[in-house]
Amino acid sequence: MAKDEVSAATEKQASAPGAQAPSVPGQPGHKVTEPGRVSFFTRIALSPRLHEIFERTPLFNRVTRREGRALFDVVAGFVHSQALLAIVEFRILHILAEASWPLPALADRTGLAENRLAVLMQAGAALKLVKFRRGMWELAPRGAAFITVPGLEAMVRHHPVLYRDLADPVAFLKGDIEPELAGFWPYVFGPLAQEDAGLAERYSQLMADSQRIVADDTLRLVDLKNAKRLMDVGGGTGTFLRQAAKLHPNLDLTLFDLPHVLAVAEPFSPRLTLAPGSFRDDPIPTGADVISLVRVLYDHPDNVVEPLLKKVHDALPPGGRIVVSEAIGGGAKPDPACDIYFAFYTMAMSSGRTRNPEEIKKMLEAAGFVKVTKPRSLRPFITSVIEAERG
Numbered sequence: 001m002a003k004d005e006v007s008a009a010t011e012k013q014a015s016a017p018g019a020q021a022p023s024v025p026g027q028p029g030h031k032v033t034e035p036g037r038v039s040f041f042t043r044i045a046l047s048p049r050l051h052e053i054f055e056r057t058p059l060f061n062r063v064t065r066r067e068g069r070a071l072f073d074v075v076a077g078f079v080h081s082q083a084l085l086a087i088v089e090f091r092i093l094h095i096l097a098e099a100s101w102p103l104p105a106l107a108d109r110t111g112l113a114e115n116r117l118a119v120l121m122q123a124g125a126a127l128k129l130v131k132f133r134r135g136m137w138e139l140a141p142r143g144a145a146f147i148t149v150p151g152l153e154a155m156v157r158h159h160p161v162l163y164r165d166l167a168d169p170v171a172f173l174k175g176d177i178e179p180e181l182a183g184f185w186p187y188v189f190g191p192l193a194q195e196d197a198g199l200a201e202r203y204s205q206l207m208a209d210s211q212r213i214v215a216d217d218t219l220r221l222v223d224l225k226n227a228k229r230l231m232d233v234g235g236g237t238g239t240f241l242r243q244a245a246k247l248h249p250n251l252d253l254t255l256f257d258l259p260h261v262l263a264v265a266e267p268f269s270p271r272l273t274l275a276p277g278s279f280r281d282d283p284i285p286t287g288a289d290v291i292s293l294v295r296v297l298y299d300h301p302d303n304v305v306e307p308l309l310k311k312v313h314d315a316l317p318p319g320g321r322i323v324v325s326e327a328i329g330g331g332a333k334p335d336p337a338c339d340i341y342f343a344f345y346t347m348a349m350s351s352g353r354t355r356n357p358e359e360i361k362k363m364l365e366a367a368g369f370v371k372v373t374k375p376r377s378l379r380p381f382i383t384s385v386i387e388a389e390r391g
């Protein structure tokens, strides 16, 4: 998305003849009274007769076959994920990272029957994680990347919690079940987890690992050259600030988070000030000319985010900047990572929700911010950034 796309979309909407107060299309509160027409191409796709004709017509059949393939991937996505989870749990990628193996040796190492392992390996090859060459199973570059990207494997290993919540998606969406994920993170980081040190360690590491990648992408999108003090609100144990300090050694830093989180934060620089507090109950300290919120807003409902943005606004000097970095929905250009994965994930967590650029822009403006911009995301499945200025 181009830098000013958020602004451009809203201006267009507001200046259209007869336009009403801007609301976000497709989101709650957007008033649509009339049914719309089913589009021409959709009507074609609704006709079984045209399917047959297209399938027999050269060139057209390429399109329908490609669409059919994409549709089947959507249908089969859960099975793909579960095949990946099995590959992870049998540590197949790690075994193949040491050496290639023929099937019988791999069966010995995994304890799986050869005929079942053969099915799993073939599935792994279809996912391009492994490949079969000269009688041996070997690691493919995608499989190597999978075990190398920090946090990815741990993410897959915690998916059974999410998938149990999604086992009945109808009940899930109706709100008829109490999602397990809603208690998962509080459990991992809460006092109960002390009995399960391995679990706490594994998932704290997952947060820390993924935070590093999110921090790096955010810092590539945000210009902190002229910033004097950066305050990271909800900054956890400080990974984002640590990475920012590496790029900008003269930057003063403030880490704001709950007292029990800051109690385990390492004071890695004399330029770092720890500011314990709750953004729900306490004011946000002043003194920073840039305030970042990395993976914070989507954890919270609107009635927490709106006052939080107002507090951030009031803590900044005129011209000071807010940086929001998290999975942001694609809005008019839906993105599977944000609009499926993170949207369902945050719904299962039951505390917040993913928002699209228009929604975040509206919330920022309501808090008093101006010049809302969205740099083009490097990897929307890692993070996207929205910046604004205190008016």
Ligand SMILES: C[S@@+](CC[C@H](N)C(=O)[O-])C[C@H]1O[C@@H](n2cnc3c(N)ncnc32)[C@H](O)[C@@H]1O
Residues within 6 Å of the ligand: 207, 211, 214, 233, 234, 235, 236, 237, 240, 256, 257, 258, 261, 277, 278, 279, 280, 281, 293, 294, 295, 296, 299
């Ligand atoms: C999803 S984590 C994100 C941490 C870090 N920014 C990152 O990207 O990994 C959300 C953070 O918000 C903090 N947080 C939650 N509620 C808070 C509150 N009321 N006041 C201050 N921090 C809060 C949590 O302690 C946690 O560190």
